[in-house]
Amino acid sequence: EAQVTQNPRYLITVTGKKLTVTCSQNMNHEYMSWYRQDPGLGLRQIYYSMNVEVTDKGDVPEGYKVSRKEKRNFPLILESPSPNQTSLYFCATRGGYSNQPQHFGDGTRLSIL
Amino acid sequence: QQQVKQSPQSLIVQKGGIPIINCAYENTAFDYFPWYQQFPGKGPALLIAIRPDVSEKKEGRFTISFNKSAKQFSLHIMDSQPGDSATYFCAASDHYGQNFVFGPGTRLSVLP
Numbered sequence: 001e002a003q004v005t006q007n008p009r010y011l012i013t014v015t016g017k018k019l020t021v022t023c024s025q026n027m028n029h030e031y032m033s034w035y036r037q038d039p040g041l042g043l044r045q046i047y048y049s050m051n052v053e054v055t056d057k058g059d060v061p062e063g064y065k066v067s068r069k070e071k072r073n074f075p076l077i078l079e080s081p082s083p084n085q086t087s088l089y090f091c092a093t094r095g096g097y098s099n100q101p102q103h104f105g106d107g108t109r110l111s112i113l
Numbered sequence: 114q115q116q117v118k119q120s121p122q123s124l125i126v127q128k129g130g131i132p133i134i135n136c137a138y139e140n141t142a143f144d145y146f147p148w149y150q151q152f153p154g155k156g157p158a159l160l161i162a163i164r165p166d167v168s169e170k171k172e173g174r175f176t177i178s179f180n181k182s183a184k185q186f187s188l189h190i191m192d193s194q195p196g197d198s199a200t201y202f203c204a205a206s207d208h209y210g211q212n213f214v215f216g217p218g219t220r221l222s223v224l225p
Binding site: 004031033035040041042043044045048050056059090092094099100101102104105106107 | 119122145147149154155156157158159162164202210211213214215216217218
């Protein structure tokens with residue numbers, strides 16, 4: 001079964017405490033991306049990766065880092081989280097070019113106090 | 114230029130009604146226009162998608178209408194059911210999928 005697995009699903013933490021949200025896919029897809037979802041704003045792309053060791057900024061990359069050392073994993077790193085990064089985060093993966101569907105994980109709800 | 118506008122923000126219809134959700138874009142480099150459906154606690158899932166070389170696409174009860182000259186596209190749900198109650202996002206992407214932009218979403222409620 002095609003799966004995109006995010007961990008943790010929920011996290012409450014404090015400002016400045018580094019955290020990592022992991023994302024793993026079992027579809028052997030080259031493309032992976034991270035989005036944040038906020039009410040009234042839809043999903044906004046944070047970073048994406050077209051392949052291993054290839055990453056690029058999306059629309060809202062400030063305050064985030066990513067790495068793509070293996071095809072199946074694409075962790076999202078918040079080095080010094082701030083309250084404005086409280087949001088619902090989704091990892092997604094897609095095969096081939098843009099006309100392939102993106103498969104999303106079930107989301108990670110982050111609350112930063 | 115990257116923005117995709119979507120309306121309405123929320124929509125309530127009776128069972129059997131035909132909700133219509135509208136989207137508009139500016140970037141003429143976009144050539145792939147999918148719609149995603151999201152249920153609470155889940156990630157979005159692809160519902161239906163269209164390319165600008167056709168003006169309409171149907172899949173079951175879901176239809177996309179596309180107007181290339183107006184840079185607008187819409188989703189119609191025929192014979193809507195309570196199980197269709199969800200949030201719907203339109204999106205747009207360029208050919209290589211490097212720029213993938215979502216609309217702000219429409220929360221649809223279908224009353225029994």
